[in-house]
Amino acid sequence: xxxxxxxxxxxxxxxxxxxxxxxxxxxxxxxxxxxxxxxxxxxxxxxxxxxxxxxxxxxxxxxxxxxxxxxxxxxxxxxxxxxxxxxxxxxxxxxxxxxxxxxxxxxxxxxxxxxxxxxxxxxxxxxxxxxxxxxxxxxxxxxxxxxxxxxxxxxxxxxxxxxxxxxxxxxxxxxxxxxxxxxxxxxxxxxxxxxxxxxxxxxxxxxxxxxxxxxxxxxxxxxxxxxxxxxxxxxxxxxxxxxxxxxxxxxxxxxxxxxxxxxxxxxxxxxxxxxxxxxxxxxxxxxxxxxxxxxxxxxxxxxxxxxxxxxxxxxxxxxxxxxxxxxxxxxxxxxxxxxxxxxxxxxxxxxxxxxxxxxxxxxxxxxxxxxxxxxxxxxxxxxxxxxxxxxxxxxxxxxxxxxxxxxxxxxxxxxxxxxxxxxxxxxxxxxxxxxxxxxxxxxxxxxxxxxxxxxxx
Amino acid sequence: xxxxxxxxxxxxxxxxxxxxxxxxxxxxxxxxxxxxxxxxxxxxxxxxxxxxxxxxxxxxxxxxxxxxxxxxxxxxxxxxxxxxxxxxxxxxxxxxxxxxxxxxxxxxxxxxxxxxxxxxxxxxxxxxxxxxxxxxxxxxxxxxxxxxxxxxxxxxxxxxxxxxxxxxxxxxxxxxxxxxxxxxxxxxxxxxxxxxxxxxxxxxxxxxxxxxxxxxxxxxxxxxxxxxxxxxxxxxxxxxxxxxxxxxxxxxxxxxxxxxxxxxxxxxxxxxxxxxxxxxxxxxxxxxxxxxxxxxxxxxxxxxxxxxxxxxxxxxxxxxxxxxxxx
Numbered sequence: 001x002x003x004x005x006x007x008x009x010x011x012x013x014x015x016x017x018x019x020x021x022x023x024x025x026x027x028x029x030x031x032x033x034x035x036x037x038x039x040x041x042x043x044x045x046x047x048x049x050x051x052x053x054x055x056x057x058x059x060x061x062x063x064x065x066x067x068x069x070x071x072x073x074x075x076x077x078x079x080x081x082x083x084x085x086x087x088x089x090x091x092x093x094x095x096x097x098x099x100x101x102x103x104x105x106x107x108x109x110x111x112x113x114x115x116x117x118x119x120x121x122x123x124x125x126x127x128x129x130x131x132x133x134x135x136x137x138x139x140x141x142x143x144x145x146x147x148x149x150x151x152x153x154x155x156x157x158x159x160x161x162x163x164x165x166x167x168x169x170x171x172x173x174x175x176x177x178x179x180x181x182x183x184x185x186x187x188x189x190x191x192x193x194x195x196x197x198x199x200x201x202x203x204x205x206x207x208x209x210x211x212x213x214x215x216x217x218x219x220x221x222x223x224x225x226x227x228x229x230x231x232x233x234x235x236x237x238x239x240x241x242x243x244x245x246x247x248x249x250x251x252x253x254x255x256x257x258x259x260x261x262x263x264x265x266x267x268x269x270x271x272x273x274x275x276x277x278x279x280x281x282x283x284x285x286x287x288x289x290x291x292x293x294x295x296x297x298x299x300x301x302x303x304x305x306x307x308x309x310x311x312x313x314x315x316x317x318x319x320x321x322x323x324x325x326x327x328x329x330x331x332x333x334x335x336x337x338x339x340x341x342x343x344x345x346x347x348x349x350x351x352x353x354x355x356x357x358x359x360x361x362x363x364x365x366x367x368x369x370x371x372x373x374x375x376x377x378x379x380x381x382x383x384x385x386x387x388x389x390x391x392x393x394x395x396x397x398x399x400x401x402x403x404x405x406x407x408x409x410x411x412x413x414x415x416x417x418x419x420x421x422x423x424x425x426x427x428x429x430x431x432x433x434x435x436x437x438x439x440x441x442x443x444x445x446x447x448x449x450x451x452x453x454x455x456x457x
Numbered sequence: 458x459x460x461x462x463x464x465x466x467x468x469x470x471x472x473x474x475x476x477x478x479x480x481x482x483x484x485x486x487x488x489x490x491x492x493x494x495x496x497x498x499x500x501x502x503x504x505x506x507x508x509x510x511x512x513x514x515x516x517x518x519x520x521x522x523x524x525x526x527x528x529x530x531x532x533x534x535x536x537x538x539x540x541x542x543x544x545x546x547x548x549x550x551x552x553x554x555x556x557x558x559x560x561x562x563x564x565x566x567x568x569x570x571x572x573x574x575x576x577x578x579x580x581x582x583x584x585x586x587x588x589x590x591x592x593x594x595x596x597x598x599x600x601x602x603x604x605x606x607x608x609x610x611x612x613x614x615x616x617x618x619x620x621x622x623x624x625x626x627x628x629x630x631x632x633x634x635x636x637x638x639x640x641x642x643x644x645x646x647x648x649x650x651x652x653x654x655x656x657x658x659x660x661x662x663x664x665x666x667x668x669x670x671x672x673x674x675x676x677x678x679x680x681x682x683x684x685x686x687x688x689x690x691x692x693x694x695x696x697x698x699x700x701x702x703x704x705x706x707x708x709x710x711x712x713x714x715x716x717x718x719x720x721x722x723x724x725x726x727x728x729x730x731x732x733x734x735x736x737x738x739x740x741x742x743x744x745x746x747x748x749x750x751x752x753x754x755x756x757x758x759x760x761x762x763x764x765x766x767x768x769x770x771x772x773x774x775x776x777x778x779x780x781x782x783x784x
Binding site for chain 2: 009014015016140141142143144145161162165167168169
């Protein structure tokens with residue numbers, strides 16, 4: 001079998017050489033290390049030694065031609081005629097051990113060299129293989145930014161990356177296509193600029209809904225029938241949806257309710273409201289009394305005013321009460337800052353101010369952030385019971401239901417009293433029933449003790 | 458436009474600058490009669506005489522030191538370090554003197570020296586003729602570090618280095634010398650130091666490299682294009698100070714970045730490039746910033762299989778690029 005002889009490396013930085021003269025011709029017998037050809041490069045002139053003993057069968061490169069290092073230049077038939085001469089020095093069976101380096105670059109070593117980097121690739125493959133879908137919900141910063149800017153629901157995007165990962169290109173393709181995702185995607189810029197600052201920056205927004213029946217953000221493939229109206233999802237709506245899902249998903253909700261005899265409160269408020277309206281130019285509603293009672297009880301049970309933080313629970317020093325304010329199409333939760341430092345008048349003014357500004361779309365970022373506990377006035381639309389969703393990351397939410405006259409038993413006698421239900425959802429990771437029960441009892445007690453001595457200022 | 462080799466572009470740049478400005482002169486080991494061990498200065502002594510093409514003793518500290526002195530007096534020395542591996546005795550001169558002269562003299566003195574040094578492996582040069590030493594100098598304010606990868610860039614950047622008013626360390630990958638050929642205009646032109654260059658436009662992954670490795674990246678990109686993977690290839694060209702803007706722009710383009718260099722990985726230029734991207738492009742990134750570099754061993758081994766293992770090649774680069782594209 002003829003063995004290939006390659007152009008050897010003749011010096012550092014030399015990449016090619018010219019066969020200036022062949023010193024052998026076809027049919028010649030050569031011994032290992034015999035000179036085969038004269039080669040010139042721009043650095044040196046040299047002779048190419050034979051790598052084996054044998055007979056020259058073909059000269060591949062003609063004289064005068066310049067070829068790259070490693071190029072095949074001739075064939076030598078191994079062994080033939082040269083047996084006795086070669087025997088003492090080089091066993092015939094030995095594979096060609098090239099004197100010059102380039103032959104080494106031939107296939108034999110490629111395997112050895114390629115084998116080395118292999119393990120790391122295998123490891124990488126194993127990581128992916130061991131968790132086939134682990135990458136699906138690992139979103140890169142670029143994917144997060146794009147999906148948020150364009151309102152794309154990533155759970156509905158099919159990833160083409162490793163392990164089903166959603167890549168930046170996948171998201172970009174949806175944006176470029178414009179149609180795949182809900183209509184809101186199409187004009188994110190417009191939505192953001194036309195909305196008032198408060199709504200545009202809606203992240204810290206809503207939470208306190210009326211009932212637990214809020215729709216999940218991404219129902220599995222719901223199709224619209226003919227005649228159905230399709231309403232594009234606004235950025236605010238989308239934020240509400242995702243915050244609700246997040247809260248329900250992350251915080252195990254427990255629910256409890258107490259009923260409070262609000263007769264004294266009703267009497268007191270009816271008696272004080274005329275005077276109050278004249279002096280303050282403001283209607284005295286029931287809500288400030290409830291908030292006041294909640295705040296005082298929070299002082300007694302600070303655990304309620306806390307938040308779950310994974311490996312720790314953070315008990316908030318400030319008591320900032322989020323209040324749920326509805327508009328026609330959305331729900332906002334502006335915050336009464338440092339509610340524990342406010343009188344009933346102060347709270348009433350804050351509630352009035354925040355409600356007015358919410359409806360005017362003039363809430364600032366500051367108005368929306370920092371809440372530590374939420375009071376939700378579901379009674380304002382006649383509800384008598386509700387299961388609110390916690391305004392994440394707060395630990396609990398309390399809703400104040402309608403005050404209604406009901407027959408109740410007092411001292412074994414039936415009496416007509418103004419009764420109100422207080423419903424509370426709690427994050428069971430942080431809070432247990434006992435502390436919440438005590439907290440609610442405290443709120444109840446404070447409300448039932450309202451009377452002529454209660455201070456409005 | 459003539460197609461010439463990388464080393465011929467280097468020679469052309471020096472010859473043109475020596476013709477243009479009588480203050481430009483060359484000094485180094487065997488640069489005169491021998492024309493340089495790589496033949497970079499071939500023909501210069503014949504044209505400009507031994508007064509401007511000076512053979513020096515084997516003393517790198519003296520080669521650079523003499524150059525610094527001459528530069529301070531208004532000359533434009535081009536000091537050749539025969540192999541970048543031999544630059545160590547001159548480090549004190551380069552770092553403590555040349556790089557700091559303008560700063561410590563409150564602008565009274567400057568040091569317009571160009572120090573050329575062939576670096577890199579793949580030529581069976583073993584430990585002392587194969588090293589990549591650039592990372593040692595890319596933390597030295599006052600110094601500029603240039604490492605072109607094409608003949609066109611080599612000529613334009615070397616001329617810029619010679620005309621620069623401050624010291625420039627000019628690394629030439631010795632494997633590129635005769636392997637890489639390209640079109641080089643015969644007229645005078647200068648390329649800006651400190652500017653990276655997009656060598657290939659692409660949309661799937663960004664590859665950032667310099668020197669010989671850049672060519673591996675381009676070859677791999679060519680092959681990957683047939684698989685439908687489009688690679689964006691940025692040539693750093695200047696290693697210090699880095700072209701932060703171009704790096705961020707290239708990284709943001711695809712969000713998937715692979716940095717490739719022959720120098721050891723840990724502490725290499727790629728780490729700084731990655732840091733720039735991490736600082737500026739977090740929200741553009743779609744994958745971890747990856748590096749493909751030489752192994753962290755003291756130097757290039759002599760054994761050919763070991764050298765082959767140490768060296769990057771188009772296949773290794775292609776594998777890393779494909780993996781990133783598939784991420």
